[in-house]
Amino acid sequence: MTEGARFARPAGSEHDIGMTTVDEVQRRGAFSSRKVFILAAIGSAVGLGNIWRFPYVAYENGGGAFLIPYLVALLTAGIPFLLMDYAIGHKHRGSAPLSFARLRRGTEFLGWWQVGICFLIAVYYAAVIAWALRYTVFSVDEAWGDDPEGFLFGEFLQAGDPGISSDVVAGVLLPLALVWLAVLVVMALGVEKGIGRLSLFFIPVLVVAFGALVVRAVTLDGAVVGLDAFFSPSWDALTEPGVWAAAFGQIFFSLSIGFGIMITYASYVDRRSDMPGAGLVVGFANSGFELLAGIGVFAALGFMAQAQGVAVDQVATEGLGLAFVVFPALISEAPAGALIGVLFFGSLVIAGLTSLISVIEVVISAVRDKFEMSRIAASMAVGVPATVISLALFSTTSGVYVLDIVDHFINRYGILLVAVVSMLVVAWVLRELPGLAAHLNRTGSLPLGRIWFALIAVVAPVALAYVLIDELFTDIEEPYGGYPDWMLGVLGWGSTAVVLLFGVLATLVRWRSETPLVEPYDVIEEEVR
Amino acid sequence: MSADAVILMLVAMAILWGGLVLAIVRLNRHDLPPIDELHRDL
Numbered sequence A: 001m002t003e004g005a006r007f008a009r010p011a012g013s014e015h016d017i018g019m020t021t022v023d024e025v026q027r028r029g030a031f032s033s034r035k036v037f038i039l040a041a042i043g044s045a046v047g048l049g050n051i052w053r054f055p056y057v058a059y060e061n062g063g064g065a066f067l068i069p070y071l072v073a074l075l076t077a078g079i080p081f082l083l084m085d086y087a088i089g090h091k092h093r094g095s096a097p098l099s100f101a102r103l104r105r106g107t108e109f110l111g112w113w114q115v116g117i118c119f120l121i122a123v124y125y126a127a128v129i130a131w132a133l134r135y136t137v138f139s140v141d142e143a144w145g146d147d148p149e150g151f152l153f154g155e156f157l158q159a160g161d162p163g164i165s166s167d168v169v170a171g172v173l174l175p176l177a178l179v180w181l182a183v184l185v186v187m188a189l190g191v192e193k194g195i196g197r198l199s200l201f202f203i204p205v206l207v208v209a210f211g212a213l214v215v216r217a218v219t220l221d222g223a224v225v226g227l228d229a230f231f232s233p234s235w236d237a238l239t240e241p242g243v244w245a246a247a248f249g250q251i252f253f254s255l256s257i258g259f260g261i262m263i264t265y266a267s268y269v270d271r272r273s274d275m276p277g278a279g280l281v282v283g284f285a286n287s288g289f290e291l292l293a294g295i296g297v298f299a300a301l302g303f304m305a306q307a308q309g310v311a312v313d314q315v316a317t318e319g320l321g322l323a324f325v326v327f328p329a330l331i332s333e334a335p336a337g338a339l340i341g342v343l344f345f346g347s348l349v350i351a352g353l354t355s356l357i358s359v360i361e362v363v364i365s366a367v368r369d370k371f372e373m374s375r376i377a378a379s380m381a382v383g384v385p386a387t388v389i390s391l392a393l394f395s396t397t398s399g400v401y402v403l404d405i406v407d408h409f410i411n412r413y414g415i416l417l418v419a420v421v422s423m424l425v426v427a428w429v430l431r432e433l434p435g436l437a438a439h440l441n442r443t444g445s446l447p448l449g450r451i452w453f454a455l456i457a458v459v460a461p462v463a464l465a466y467v468l469i470d471e472l473f474t475d476i477e478e479p480y481g482g483y484p485d486w487m488l489g490v491l492g493w494g495s496t497a498v499v500l501l502f503g504v505l506a507t508l509v510r511w512r513s514e515t516p517l518v519e520p521y522d523v524i525e526e527e528v529r
Numbered sequence B: 001m002s003a004d005a006v007i008l009m010l011v012a013m014a015i016l017w018g019g020l021v022l023a024i025v026r027l028n029r030h031d032l033p034p035i036d037e038l039h040r041d042l
Helices: A004-008 A022-028 A036-044 A046-052 A052-062 A064-092 A094-102 A104-141 A148-156 A170-187 A191-216 A224-231 A235-239 A241-254 A259-264 A275-308 A319-333 A337-371 A375-392 A399-429 A431-442 A450-477 A484-508 A523-528 B003-029 B035-041
Strands: none
Touching: A022 A337, A036 A191, A036 A259, A036 A275, A036 A337, A046 A052, A046 A191, A046 A241, A046 A275, A046 A319, A046 A337, A046 A450, A052 A064, A052 A224, A052 A241, A052 A275, A064 A094, A064 A235, A064 A241, A064 A259, A064 A399, A064 A431, A064 A450, A064 B003, A094 A104, A094 A259, A094 A337, A104 A170, A104 A224, A104 A259, A104 A319, A104 A337, A104 A375, A104 A399, A104 A484, A148 A319, A170 A191, A170 A337, A170 A375, A191 A224, A191 A275, A224 A275, A224 B003, A235 A241, A241 A399, A241 A450, A259 A337, A275 A319, A275 A431, A319 A337, A319 A375, A337 A375, A375 A399, A399 A431, A399 A450, A399 A484, A431 A450
8 A cells, every 4th residue: 555545545444543544634735745845845945056056165165174074064963954844844743833833832933034034035036046947047058148247137137236226137027926836836836736746856857957967077187186176185174173064064054954954854754654764864855956966067167177178166156146147157158058958947946946945945835734724725815925935025126136145144143053052952952852852762763862862962962052152253254245334234134034024923813722832733643543 | 076075075975865865765765653652742
């Protein structure tokens, strides 16, 4: 019998013990199998950062030697923290706010803080996907000509001086509207038919498309030069605290942990699933894809450096610059460049879309739980305002600046801060780690005990707090990006303060009487008791 | 490519991609707990 077929059994039969119940599936939705959950979780973790951030971070922080702090960070902070998220969501069967409320009423604000962060991320993340969508088409005829940077900021984004503008750019507005339309349809279809089926289809497509890109990149002239630059170790780097901080930061941002996504997804998983085992698969799949991205990106950069007669460090960069300036230049120079372009930007679109739906699901799931709304109503209640805000802020000539500032601040003083606070609260204030470990050990293949407690209570928060404090000092010493103070104040510090305030205020809304905040959460557990 | 770079590339592939394969194999081999055990835990 397939795992999905189990859901069809009537509630109350002995064989339902420990499984997701029919009532629960109908009320909240659920993944039909462990495989679907794992693919959805991989889809969430593998995003734009895997492709355009990891390769440069590794190159800048010791090259091949970066593997050591990276693996240490994965095993001592990334996967342990991922398992804490899984445990909270899987045990308490709710969105981030509901799960935290069930953990202890006073911690509900942590869940709403995560919801606010996810809403903000979703509205700008969609814009980057829209750009990638447009560049997939641009790749066919290399629309950027011989000046990719001038094309990006001039003809395409029409960016003027930093500030806030209401001048709409039709070339961004239309693909952005298309992205949101796709997201709304997927979200309205629900957990299994929407998120599950999208992941089942897109993750294999992403692996094949990006795999094809890597094969093409490593067969270009000069690819070896790029790979040599990427993997050559600088062992001295291992003595620098900044390199270790970069490794922990990369793992943390890459795994989609600490801001509600994995809590939400885990709440949709069958009660008998081996969550620690699934966590190992997701963690290694995410890092495995990052390695693949590093090979593909640096092989391509090696070709470009050789073609231009410069060193690899002259062309190596990250983020928007890598995707929308360096890669277009590379596409123009490489044989069969259009193919590389379609594969590269198509991969960005797929990776971005599967991450975006996981981010917006955090918000939709929370709204559904709080107001007991239908799937479609909650999707519209969240998706329509998100679409309007996204179009208003990011389809204008100032969109790129707003995006850059909000992204910088919400990543550090939103995601990172809430992650550190939630770990400390769960480990030291609530002292809930033994209970969460017992829950995962019930069906898990990886026994969690004192080592896991130490990693969650000490190692991970200390490492991430170091990253956070280091970033804070950097931002205080040197205002980010050279933007005007008012922009950094309003869009940067302001947006991080607003999501925190939202987290506190949202807890004032009472839960519906039909939403139990104490166990048993459904009829099956009650019958067993 | 330098020898160091080749070695580290192979080590990275072995650990990350090999780790993924092992994690998948391990997950598939893990048997679900008996119903009685779940009864007791609940």
